[in-house]
Amino acid sequence: KTLRFAESQEISSMDPHAAREDFTLSLIGNVYEGLVRWNKELKIEPALAESWETLSDTKWRFHLRKGVEFHNGNPFTADDVIFSFERAGSPGSPFAGLLEPIAEVVKVDDHTIDMTLKRKYALLLNDFAGWYILDKEFQESIGAQKPLDLSTNTGGAMITQGIGTGPFKVASREPDVKTVFVANDKWWDKREHNIDEIVYTPIANNATRVAALLSGEVDFIRNAPPQDVARIEATSGMQIMRAPHLRNIFYGMDQQSKTLPGLDSNPLADVRVRKAIYQAIDIEGIKRSIMRDNSRPSAIMMAPQLPFYDASLDVRFPYDVEASKALLKEAGYADGFTLPMDCPAGSFINDEQICQATVGMLAKVGIKAQLTMHPPVQFDTELPAGKYSFYMLGWAGLPTLDAYNIISATFHTPTGDLGAWNPKGYSNARVDELTPQIGTEYDAEKRQEMISEVMKLHRDEVGKIMLHQQFLTWGMSDKVHAIVPADEYTRFWYYTMD
């Protein structure tokens, strides 16, 4: 059976250590495997490692799966793991940061390794799910011992090929045109899927992509735009599979600067103003009109699908224009103020429309938002550089799938690598204190407590103005039986087709 699949992005490389970006990792995750993997329920399960144990807080032992073969027939051994560790952790590799907590990896025997950590680290397994193992011998044979170095015109051998242990093999690849995967008959795991071939085509234009699905040229598109969901569902032989996505959309704010551009004060530093903005936003209206019900208004920046989610905290301040006006008045902004607002164009579902709608809603309480739309590449450059005062952002906690990723990147006061996506933003000493502990605490109960505390603080102080959790709306032929995980990964080994 052939599954024809289209999505707006393109796989950036067949080299699993060359790009740390979810779409690519999601697709080539069908070719390569890590020591562990996420299952249907987004729980960690053994993959190339059969089992593991902690010898001490900072020393882990992994028992590797026996009898696993790479696509080229080479056996999978501890040498491959060590090779992959050195390769992905080498300077210049995007994965160097991910493997940074590991001090060294030692081969115990062909199918056992020991890992020494630099410090206690609670999310090692989560991270390992996105670190794929390569065949040492193959990589050496094609001269790709290092992830591609962009500054020199060398390497590049893995643009169109790749050898892993996963359920699918790379059959052919023309970048930006077509990539074909075929099923790996010798896969170590029990084959649940019945797909022989996957043909992936990138189609950037939304309308064209939907047209391709509707015309039957492709069987499956990830991310059917919300406006086309109804049409796809109404088309016979087509279906939409819907699931909540881990990503929460919110407005981030400059809460540190003394003044905002064009003002002689910084209203956003005042929690009452932040709350006023929050309450001025008609999130249900956005959900209905713009998201067409494909969203869930959220109050904390954690999707229910993540571990340690605390439903009791997920309660929004109500939409209330009057309350909002009252808050503004109380804060001394009865006449409102002008607010520079920056949004990415095309990074999140209907980002532009949501921002526009927000401008209208803020206008009703007297805040004149001046909206600028940015191409994502510019947005992603300027935002961390602290150039924006009020901006839209979304965060999912990928690929760690843990609150720690969210908190450390977007809650922590910006210091070095912590709080990188919270420039000039929310700052709370208690949060800063708890963050490293959340990263190292192995005990589940204690983690739950700390995470809940941080989430509550952040919610009550309106660290961000939360909007909603996006839904995944995958459009497909009703012959396809897919699973739609909240992390948006396409795990084809669970798919079947009629």
Place this chain on the structure above:
Amino acid sequence: MSQLVLRLKAFGNSELAWRFRNSPPVIFAAVVLIVLVFCAAAANLIAPHNPFDPATLNIMDARLPPAWIDGGSSTYLLGTDEQGRDILSTIFYGMRVSILVGIAAVAFSMTIGVALGLIAGYLGGWVDTVIMRLGDIQLSFPTIMIAFFIDGVAKIVMPIGMREEMRFYVVILAIGVADWVQFARTVRAATMIERRKDYVAAARISEVSGVRILLAHILPNTIGPVLVLATLGLGVAILTEAILSFLGLGMPPSQPSLGTLIRAGNDLLLSGEWWISLFPGAALVLLVLAVNIVGDWLRDVLNPRLR
């Protein structure tokens, strides 16, 4: 005053007016054009809503179909878009932006092109060479590339809060810069012919200054084809703005042009909310078509070589 009346009368009797009266399609196009321009110019007076005032929008009114379709509301004759803006009003306002951008861009490129063309044609020599090579280089940058460039530069150079307001000028600049070459070439060619004419020599013998010769003598005699080019260029400029919008480089959503509206509507082509893209699209095609028909006719009528 009576002078004006006389002139108007003279115009009424002129060949141009006669040929105009005898070309029904052109009359039709001109009427359409006048109506469209009027709707655009008087948008804030005749549009039932003001889509540029965000405070008046209600998201609960979003995506209403045209009034004559089930679910439509008579408040919104042609329906509403995703933000709850009245399509009809948005078209009026958008047309105003499109026409303004078009006219300003053409005026910009015309001014630059005419000035450079005059200088190149009159002075000749290395000045001419430099200007014309500049034109060649300019031509090897497609309009869209130039737009990307100017857009990129503007985003950095402008203070953050100003960017969206300056967008209007950026778009004009991007379209205008790309188009000066054809004006320059036309004017240069005409200037090279005119400057050899004896009336210029006569003026020089009478010790008239070079600047005055250029502006008072040569310019009026080269402007005819320029005006025709400008009319036709207007259509192109409006379309270019629409294409830039499609690529995300046009007018911002807060000041939508017809192009911006179509781009937004483009994503809704499949979803059944056809009115959001169809009406602005039809308005755009109608506008450009009318401009082109009139421009085309002017070109045929004013071309001395065809008479």
Place this chain on the structure above:
Amino acid sequence: MTGLALEPRPTALSGAVLDVHNLRIEFPLRQHSLVAVDDVSFSIGQGEILGVVGESGAGKSLTGSALIGLLQPPGRISGGTVHLSGQRIDDLPQAEQRKLRGRHIGAIFQDPLTSLDPLFTVGRQLTETIRAHHPGNAETARARALQLLREVGIADPENRFSQYPHQFSGGMRQRIVIALALAGEPELIIADEPTTALDVSVQAQIIGLLKRLAATRGTAIMLVTHDMGVIAETADRVAVMYAGRVVEIGPVDEVIHRPRHPYTAGLMASIPSLNRKADRLAQIDGSMPRLGSWPAGCAFNPRCPKAGDRCRSELPRLADAGGTSAACFIHQGGTAI
């Protein structure tokens, strides 16, 4: 061939190559139509050169164009007849008229620089014209073309055959144009100002060539020009046109030296002489009225020193004036004043 029968006749004058009778050319305009040429009659015999002179805009070229059926639309013949070798040609359908062109009537236009297609060799243009009129293969056409080039006095025709128009000088180009006009061996050639664009020294060559053609081939030539000197040297008879009409026609000596019509007389007197230094030139005041604003009566009356009331109301027709024919009342019973 003096005097012309001016009364309408059912058949063409026997022996005349071209016979034009009461030709009228109109431009239909908005409401009314403009008559640009009216009541023009003349004939040309074999080997005869008829000079046509007159002020710019008098209708000389239009008459020529009408004869070869190349009036620029919307201009059209709206009256009169044209007979070529006894056969009426003005009412022929387009396709038939095309067959006449080149084969029976040749044409030479004023500007030799623009009469030739710049993109084709003169040889190609010659052979294509020859083959349009005479069946034959490329070889014979080429031989004929070379012969024609020789005939019009182009040296080294073999080499010149494959050159492009821009490689020739003005005079040579005009000779090639004449060769092209001769390619179909027409009985009549209409030469519309063939020397105006040329220098005096080259002009003499072209005039010589035309004269030789008329003499040796018996071709009838209608020579349109501004230049009285050229007419005096070349033509046998001359027709003087003014405001769309022939005002005087007759043998060249008569017209030049004893003009009957006041316009012709004024025209002759206003030509400065090379041999005598005059103190003042006789001048006709004013200028020819523009098309569409012709005065009532004789079109020349506002400028005519002898004009009388009758001239302002009634249109004089061409009539015998003793030696020439003139359209003037003075010569029709002296009733002018």
Place this chain on the structure above:
Amino acid sequence: MNAIVTELPLLKVANLGRTFDVSAPFLQRLVTRVPRRTVKAVDDVSFTIRPGTTFSLVGESGCGKSTVARLIAGLEKPTNGSVEICKPGGERVRLQMVFQDPVGSLNPRWRIGQSIAEPMAQKLGRAERRKRIGELLVTVGLAPSDADKYPHEFSGGQRQRISIARALAAEAELLLLDEPTSALDVSVQAQVLNLLKDLQQKLGLTYLFISHNLSVVRFLTDRIGVMYLGRLVEEGPGEVILENPQHPYTRLLLETVPDLEAPKRDRAPLGGDIPSPLNPPSGCTFHPRCPLAMDICKKERPELKRTAIGANVACHAVQG
């Protein structure tokens, strides 16, 4: 002859030369290594014009007549020689030019009143100016009310009159007339020629008259200069040159003119075409077409020499 010596010339042209650079653009020359190419449009031309007289330049197309006029008018800068225009007191002489093309010499977008007013002194008031325009129009045989019309409303002859009015508006004493009648019908030509003659008599104007029509020249001129390929080949009083041409080129020129009075005469067509001014023949530039050509003509350029009958001739075959 004495008169010439005693009366100072109004215009003095000495060894005037003008070369035009017609070579390819610099870059292309550099790559193809073609040398510069120049045209000697005017070469070593000298003559003088006394006030109140007419000097005519005749010659075939392209021989440099207009260039001489343009050099005198200051529209071109001479490469050699000089142009002196001055009155006895050294005061500058105002000059104006009337051009061949009646269509191109008036700005089609200007009312003719505007065109006429352009060279007038700036200090004139509005009303004064209008009055003067009216007078000038009357002088050239038009009506004052014509000032508000546009050029296209006039015929060719009328336009030439307007050009003359414009020239007079500058109170010019020297008029450069570059083929002012060659685009006109003979009947209109007579009007313009008569006007020019009248004006000269009335206002004492000085003319440089350019024409290729010898009959016209004869009507108007006092002295004639015959040009061939940029050089003056014969110069002298009009009667002398026309009655008794010395230079073979002048003779040929006179012979080829079609003449009303002597029709059907056998004209000996001039052999060969006009040589290209880009590479003119060596020595005497006329030698390839000259019936009297000798060996020396190919090598040596003849100088302008005074002949017995009062003309200056540049020819080896003509005895001084």
Place this chain on the structure above:
Amino acid sequence: MISLLATRLTSVILVMLVVSALSFSIFNFLGDPVNNILGVNATLAQRDELRVALGLDQSTFVQFWRFVERAVVGDFGVSYRNRQPVVDLILARLPATLELVFCATVIALAVGIPMGVYTALKPRGLVSRSLQFGSLLGISMPQFLIGMLLILVFSVELRWLSAFGRGEVVKLGWWTTGMLTTSGLKALIMPTITLAVFQVSMIMRLVRGEMLEVVRTDFVKFARARGLSDRAVYLTHALRNSLLPVITITGLQIGSLIAFAIVVEAVFQWPGMGMLILQAIEFADFPVMAAYLAFVGFSFVTINLIVDLIYLAVDPRLRAK
């Protein structure tokens, strides 16, 4: 000939230098590619390291100079986005665009010229008038609208044609062609039409305008006076003279089709040069952008050269030395 080539070569180099210098001067304004390469979770140290490795920390002038130095030996660097040598990337995309532009141009010429001739010779007929109106419509419709409407009708509703891509392609050396397979040809239809609509209209109008003028010239009148058939007069003499400006404009158009194709390629997911530059801009993929712009400059000059050569072949006046 040689001189023409030599002059052109110098202008190629000049244009390419100026174009790339200009492009380098604005790169910094587009955004930082490092984010895209490393992803959101990268550490600050990693970012800085990569920036240094790519030379992005250097001044614009130094970056430009390094680009020129390497470009001289044919090394245009590696694409940040595709991680592939830029030259390979351009070579891989070139065939798609060229085939598209080729087809559109052929159609434009094959349809536009006869239409132009017809409307010029019979300006008042009903057919002519409808053709002229159609041509105006053709230049009044934004391309993306035409493209989407075509997709809507022929892909979604009728399911006849593919909405995206080139279909099956055949490899001939480094060239890939879609013109040898049925699906490839079918895939060409809609993008070609979308691209050609404007071109057809433009060529038609151009030919018409030129023809109208040429048929009034003396040599056409004289050709008719010579007794040539209408066919010879109009289709040989008049048309050939009308085509001179058409050649120039077509040349220029082919050049800017690469640019216009951006829109068509985006709509139809056509893997050509337009898509390439669009993606490069979205990714801040500087090496691709620099090389692409230099390439566009180069192709413009090359096309101009070809146009000049055709001119030389067609117009003998230019051959005179």
